[in-house]
Every structure is written in structure tokens, then in C-alpha cells.
Amino acid sequence: MDNDTEAAPRLIDHLIELRGRVLRAVTGLLAVLLLLLPFGNKLYAALAAPLLAKxxxxxxxxxxxxxxxxxxxxxxxxxxxxxxxxxxxxxxxxAFVAPGLYQREKRLAVPLLASSVALFYAGCAFAFFLVLPAVFGFLTKIAPEGVAMMTDISAYLDFVLVIFLAFGASFELPVAMVIAALLGWVTPDQLKESRGYAVVGIFVLAAVITPPDVVSQLMLAAPMCALYEVGIIASRWLVRGDRTAAASDAE
Structure with missing residues (x-):
């Protein structure tokens, strides 16, 4: 009975903390959105530049x-x-989940979160500066003679956002591999031995999640193969460090 009495205030405190964090997150997002709204047309002009150039x-x-x-x-x-x-x-x-984590988990979570954000941004930048110009150059060249390529602005935006999300999410591969290794689902040696299967799976995944053109598929599969190798190295290094840190904590 006493445990239930103590648990209720703790649950209410957690819910209040969660509400506060959600409100701060939404407020920050809305503030950035309000700042960007007056520049919506300029943002779209910049986004359309890779296609217009071709x-x-x-x-x-x-x-x-x-x-x-x-x-x-x-x-x-x-x-x-x-x-x-x-x-x-x-x-x-x-900030909401950190108080409930062990020190060892905090040491791992911070670099993983930072790496995931950086890799997502890197994937979007790779898509914008390298993939889109190549894709649009390919598509404009194969257009049948007498066909004028005049794309709807909404369809173009959807196309580009799909590319961004595909490359941003795919660049998270090393983080996913490290998390799987830290959780004990796989070992770095198993990741290394499965390289051949992983390459085949990467090309299949690239064909599924990218638009139906060879250029974007190849330009997604190639960096993913490189990132797979990075994931093997990172998982081996972090798993070894995690074991050392766990042994030190136990002592």
C-alpha cells in the first residue's frame, strides 16, 4: 500500500516533466518555423536549383x-x-530519460546521439550537393525528343524529401550497427563475416527506397557499403571500450 502511495506522486512528477519537455520541444520547433516562414519561397528556390540547372x-x-x-x-x-x-x-x-540511466549508459548515449544527428545531416548534404545534380542530369538527358520536362512544384518537393529521408536514414547505418553490437545482438566478427550478405542487402534496399533510377540507387549503395565498414570498426572499438569501462565499474 505504501509503495503504491509513493509511486503515484513519482508517476505524476514524471508526467509533469514529460509535458514540460514536450512543450519546450514544440515551442522551439514552432519558433524556428515562424522564423523560416517569410523565407519559404527563397528556400524553395534554393531547393529547386539542382533541377533548374539541368x-x-x-x-x-x-x-x-x-x-x-x-x-x-x-x-x-x-x-x-x-x-x-x-x-x-x-x-x-x-533530458527526460537521462536521470534514469546508469553512468555507463550515459557515456554511450551522448556520442551515439551526436553521431546520429551528424550522420543524418551528412546524408542530406550528400543527397543535395552530389546525388540530386547527378540524378537530374541523368533524367533530363534520357527524356524523349520533343518532351519538355516541366515538373509540378509539389511533386518535385515530395521527390526531393524522399531522397533526403532515404539518404539521411541510410547514413545512420554505423550507429545501428554499434547499437546492435553493444546490445549483444551481433558481434563485430559476425558483422565482418556477413559483409557479402550485407552488400547484397544494401543494393536491394537502395533499389527499394530510392526513386526508380539507377543513378540514385548506386549513389546510395556506394556510401552505405563504405559506412558498413565504418560500422564494423566503430562497433569493435566501442564494444572493447564498453567492456573495459564495465570491468572498471565492477571493480
Whole structure:
């Protein structure tokens, strides 16, 4: 009975803390969104630059739906605000769960969170600066003669966001491998021995999650294969360090 009486206030305190963290996260996201809304059209112009650079002189995007010129920049501003505020959102999640973690878990969680954010940003940057120009250059060259490539702004935004999410998520591969190794699901040696199967799986995954063109598939599979090797090295190093730290804590 006493345990139930003590547990109720603790649960209420946790719920209040959770509400506060969620409110801070949402407030930060909305603040960034409000700052970006006046620049929605400029953001879209920058996003459309890789395609416009590959179109013939006079080529342009079109708006098929009446409200597209309003909703497409708004959607892009929200996505950009989410990307920019991601460290703040993750910090709020971390601040909520950190008090319940052991010191060993905190030592591992901080670098993993930082690495995951950095890798996601790196994947999006790789997609924007390297993949999109290559993809659009390929697509514009294979267009049948007499066909003018005039893409709808909403369809273009959806296409680019899918590319960003695909590359950003795929660049998280080393973090996923390290977490699996730390949890004991796999060992670094097993990851190394499964390299051949992993390469085949990477190419299949690249074919599934990218748009149906060979260029984007190859440009996703190649860095993922390199990141798989990075994941093997990182998992071996961190697992060894984790075991050493656990032994020191036990002593």
C-alpha cells in the first residue's frame, strides 16, 4: 500500500516533466518555423536549383494545383524547421530519460546521439550537393525528343524529401550497427563475416527506397557499403571500450 502511495506522486512528477519537455520541444520547433516562414519561397528556390540547372534555357517548374504555390513552400519551411531544431528536440528527449540511466549508459548515449544527428545531416548534404545534380542530369538527358520536362512544384518537393529521408536514414547505418553490437545482438566478427550478405542487402534496399533510377540507387549503395565498414570498426572499438569501462565499474 505504501509503495503504491509513493509511486503515484513519482508517476505524476514524471508526467509533469514529460509535458514540460514536450512543450519546450514544440515551442522551439514552432519558433524556428515562424522564423523560416517569410523565407519559404527563397528556400524553395534554393531547393529547386539542382533541377533548374539541368533544364534547358527557359525551363521552369509549374504549379498544377491552385494552392501549390502556397503549400509547397510552407511544407518545405516545416521540414527545414524540423531539421534545424532536431538537436533541440533530441536534447529534450535526452533530458527526460537521462536521470534514469546508469553512468555507463550515459557515456554511450551522448556520442551515439551526436553521431546520429551528424550522420543524418551528412546524408542530406550528400543527397543535395552530389546525388540530386547527378540524378537530374541523368533524367533530363534520357527524356524523349520533343518532351519538355516541366515538373509540378509539389511533386518535385515530395521527390526531393524522399531522397533526403532515404539518404539521411541510410547514413545512420554505423550507429545501428554499434547499437546492435553493444546490445549483444551481433558481434563485430559476425558483422565482418556477413559483409557479402550485407552488400547484397544494401543494393536491394537502395533499389527499394530510392526513386526508380539507377543513378540514385548506386549513389546510395556506394556510401552505405563504405559506412558498413565504418560500422564494423566503430562497433569493435566501442564494444572493447564498453567492456573495459564495465570491468572498471565492477571493480
Amino acid at each position: 533544364l534547358p534555357p527557359g525551363g521552369q517548374l509549374i504549379a498544377v494545383e491552385v494552392a501549390s504555390p502556397f503549400f509547397a513552400p510552407l511544407k518545405l519551411a516545416f521540414f527545414a524547421a524540423l531539421m534545424i531544431s532536431m538537436p533541440w528536440l533530441l536534447y529534450q528527449a535526452w
